[in-house]
Each structure stands twice: as structure tokens, then as C-alpha cells.
Amino acid sequence: MFDIVSFIPRAVMQGIPLLFGSTGEILTEKSGNLNLGIPGVMYVGAISGVIGSFFYEQSMGGAPLNGFLAIAIPMVCSLLGSLLMGLLYCFLTVTLRANQNVTGLAMTTFGVGFGNFFGGSLIKLAGSDVPSVALPATSAFFSKHLPFAGNLGWFGKVFLDYGFLAYLAVIIALLCSYVLNRTRAGLHLRSVGESPATADAAGINVTRHKYLATCIGSMIAGLGGLYYVMDYACGVWSNNAFGDRGWLAIALVIFTIWRPNISILASILFGGLYILYLYIPTGTHMEVKELYKMLPYVITLVVLIIVSLRKKRENQPPASLGLSYFREDR
């Protein structure tokens, strides 16, 4: 029988990294930057956090960790790592006006390589003698949930049984949605994404908006990587385990037609589709599971096609998405 109470929490845990990634990418794309480096940024966010807490745990030498530092150090490292990636992307595409697709792909190559390299070589480089990069103590702080969640039956399991980063993801998504649609700063940002020349003429600093949106977006996306490794994977880093979730986050941006608040449910839906194959009885036909794994991509494709067929103005991508802005261009 389909066990919905155990299915939903797992779908949510799969969905949270996607929610961080898609919220970050929506913010970035609203400024007109198509950052295809998000998969790389999420890897860098994850590994930076891992490196930070690895050294912290090593320095404690087995003594119990300080709860505040155990969370603050990886968080700050992760944010810093993804901020640097965001700055690099902005420097190349905004200041130097390089092609966004190529820069993004190069960032993904670099970021995924960076994550796997340090994940695989951290122990050797740090000269330590532990067998693998596993941070169960730090992870325990990240995945700590409300103590009474287990006593509330299915309600507790479905709504309260997650680490704090999961709730942070939802809050950030709602906040982004509010800022984008209800504040002046959001209006300015959207105008930069739609028509930078018009925004520039209206006295809006295009460069600053692009930098800010992309860097903040990268930092949000980086947290998705951190959540994955610290909470979902219980602090164990294994190379390529994060897989193609970064690309799935970019797919979600289209699926939600650039709306972070829709992305909360959509991420959980995608998370569910991602693991649906585990819940559907296939008998002896193991190969069918591979076809179920195709679902998120097929559905995104269908949404992409429908959106372009209907041509509703409010559902279109930002008009200058993917283009660099040079004031003296005509």
C-alpha cells in the first residue's frame, strides 16, 4: 500500500535543496542573469560548509562541540564560498560582459570539480587520519528537530520533523516572493531584468542590482548544498552524491514560472517525483523505475511548452534574460 505518511517527509527532504536552489536562481534570473552555474554553486556551498566543520571537529579532537559554533562555522563558510562564486559570475558577465551561458557552464565545471576534489582529497591535504569525511556530530545539530514532533502522530511527522534549514528555506522563499512582488526594491530589480536600458534611464543602478541579486541568489542556492550534506546525507560527503539536483533546481524555475512562493510546493512535488520510483511496486521489472525517474524532466518540458504556447505576458521569462547590458549599445 502507498504509505503517504512516510512518503511526504521524504519528498520534503528531497525538495528542500531544490527549493533553496530554485529560489536563488529565480532571484538571479529576475535581474536578467541566467546563471547556469547554480549546480556548481551548490557544490561549492556544500563543500565549503563541510571544510569549515571538518576543521572545527578536528580541532576539538573528539570533545563535545559547541552548538552555536557547530552551526555558525559551516553556515558562514558555505555562504562565503557561494558568495565568491556569485561574485565571480557577476565580475565576468556584468563587469566584463562575457557570455552568460558559457560563463555559467564553466562555473558548473569548476564548482562540481571543486566539490569533488576537496571532498576526495580533504583528508590527505589536511594530513589527518580519519577514514572518510563524515561529520555526524555537526550533522546532529543541523538535523535537530522539535522534541515533541514524534508524539504528534502523522501531523508531527509531516510538518514538524525537519531540521531548521528546511524551515529557513520556506521562509526565504516567502520573503523573496514578497520582496519581488510587493516592494520598491523588487520592482526595481524586475525592471532591470525586463529592460535594463529603461531602468538605467529611470536612474536605477543596473550593475548594483545585478550584482546584489546574483550574489544573494548564489548564497541562497549554496545553502541548498549545505542542507543536503549536513541534514539529508547526515554529514557524510560522497563524491557526486548531490547529482543533478542543481539542474533540477533550474528546471523548477521554469516549472514555477519565476515564482518563489509556488516553488515551495513545486519543490516538494519534484522531490516526490524524484523518489517516487521507490514507492511504486514494479515487481520484477526493475527497469521501469528508471522511467519514473524521468518524470520531473518530462513534466518541466511540458510546462515549458505550455507556457510558450499560451504566451501570457505575466508568465514569460524576464525579457533581457541571458543578455549583458552595455549602456552605449544601441
Added chain:
Amino acid sequence: MNKKSLFYLAKRDALPWHKTWLIRGVAIVLALIFCSLITMLLTGLNPVQVFSTIFYGAFGTARKTWVTAQNLAILLGISLAITPAFKMRFWNIGAEGQVLIGCLACAACMITLEGKVSSGLMVVISLAASLLAGAVWGFLPAFFKANWETNETLFTLMMNYIATQLAAYFIIVWEVPKGSGKIGIINQSSEAGWLPVIGGQKYLLLILVVAVLTGLMFIYLQYSKHGYEIAVVGESHRTASYAGIKVNRVIIRTMVLSGAICGLVGFLLVSGTEHTLTTTLVGGRGFTAVMVSWLAKFNPIGMIFTSLLLVFLQRGATEISSVFGLNHSFADILTGIILFFIIGSDFFTNYEIHYQRSGKEGK
């Protein structure tokens, strides 16, 4: 703005090619210095040792040289395949899927037709199937782009994963032995459907095919009517339709061609060198090819050098990481750094920086 800045930027006219390549050369040298610094920090080698190890990894022995040449041929082949589309400003990042679906079609023919037709006929049939499969994977995004302006970057990205999952599905259907999740070497004993080995070198045929393809693509883009139409559509859809070019037809035709060549590379991979099918057979080269093509400004001859640079670095860095017991992703980090430098250097070929005297009135 009241603030007067010290510099202002202006767009340059097209620079002569030797100046462009000079700027690029400086960027590559700077990038290599930066890379060797990082390698030194991680391994404690001096720069001369770093480069001799990289060189040894790529060309140290005859076998290493052949493998480097094979990697070069595959990467160059995929880059050639996507170039017509990119020249048309059709941002096809789906080469990964287009090659993989070609691999799948080829493997499918080799497995299902085993013992039913002769080896020679099987090669022909799997070649046709691979071309067709790649062409279909190229046609779909082009069809929607031409008719409804569907975003092709995202469309082709999704098609990659659909191809990957299809391959994963069929790998389990055809797995040998059952339960292993792997296909293994297809037709190992009969060698049915394998491309013949010429000149005693396993990779020679592949390299020759890609070399011919490079020449053909150069002529196609530079001197044919189709190539001209692609260039005009890339500059402006409006200009093109005003000049009587049927934009939709050009988009679809070019993407079908692009996909079919990707399918051809897939065929060469499966029938020519690997003789198996895995979901990671293409290994990200569909994405790397985008950068190869773009770095060479979509010039097929230039692509020989850009793909050589990347393959050389990849093989060299792999050597360094295996000598020092580091992770093999070291190659990706170095590739990323080189790319960032070259991408950044393009600014200096497209723009010039003027120093603004303080006395002069700013804008």
C-alpha cells in the same frame, strides 16, 4: 550620474585576428601560471615539474598520445556538431543528450540484430539509426523554438535527462548478466557491428572521420549558402526574413543537422571505440563542447586548438592527481580556471578602456 569616473568604456571595432589571438595567448599564459601556482601549493612540485608531469600525462607514451588523440577527436566532433546551431545563436546545451541517444540507438541495433544480419550491414543500420536518433533529439527543441519561441536552452537541458533515463532503462533491459546493472562489452566474441580497425590502431578511423568532418564543417559554414543563411539568422531574425530567408526552416534544418552529427559521434563512440553503453559515456563533454566552440569563435579550425588545450589539460591534470593520490576532479578545477581567464580576456578584445582626464567634462 554626477560622479565622474576615471575610465570609460567604448566598444571596439572587430580586431584583426592576430591581435585577438595575442590577447587570448596572454590570458592562457596567465591562466597556466595561476594553475601551476595552485598545483605547487597542493603538491609541492616546482613549476617545471608541474608542466613536465602534465606533458607526460598527455603525450608521455605512445599509448597516452593515442588516448589523448581519441579524447580530442570525440570532443572536437561534438563541438563541430553544435557549432552551426551556436552560430545561429541557438543555445543548444543538449549535445550531451543528443550524443547519448545516438549511442543508445547504435547499441540497440548491435544488440537486437546480433546474429540476424552480417556485421557490415549491422554497421550501416546502426549508423543510420544513430543519425536519426540524434536528429530527432535536435528537431524537437528546434520545432518548438521556431514555431512558439520556446526557450531552447532549457528545452535541450531537459532533453539531456530524458536521454539519460532512456539509456538507463534500456541498460537494465539488456543487462548482462541479469542483475548486474551493466551491459558489458557488446558482441564481444563475434565483434558484430564493430567498426573495423585500420592501420593497426584502434582509434585511427575515429580520428580520420573527425578530421574530415572538421574540413567539411569549415566549408559548410564558410562557403555554402546554408552557412551564409545561418550567419544571417544569427545576426538578426528580422534581417533574415527581410532578405527572404525562411527563418523557421533554417532553424529546424540546422538543428536537425546538428543533432545528426551528435548522433554520428555517439555511433563512433559505441561502434568504434567503447563497444558498450553506460549513462556516463558522454561524461559531460556535451557541455565542454559548448565552451570549445565558443572559445574558438565558432571557427572549426580554431576549435582544433581549443579542444586540444582542454584535452591536454584534462589528461595532464589526471596524471598529476594519480601520481599524488589526489582526486581526479583536479582536472575540472584547472579547466575551470583556464576558461575563466579566456572568458574574461574577451572583454579586452571587445571593448577598449579610455582614461578620462579630470579636467574634461564627463557625460
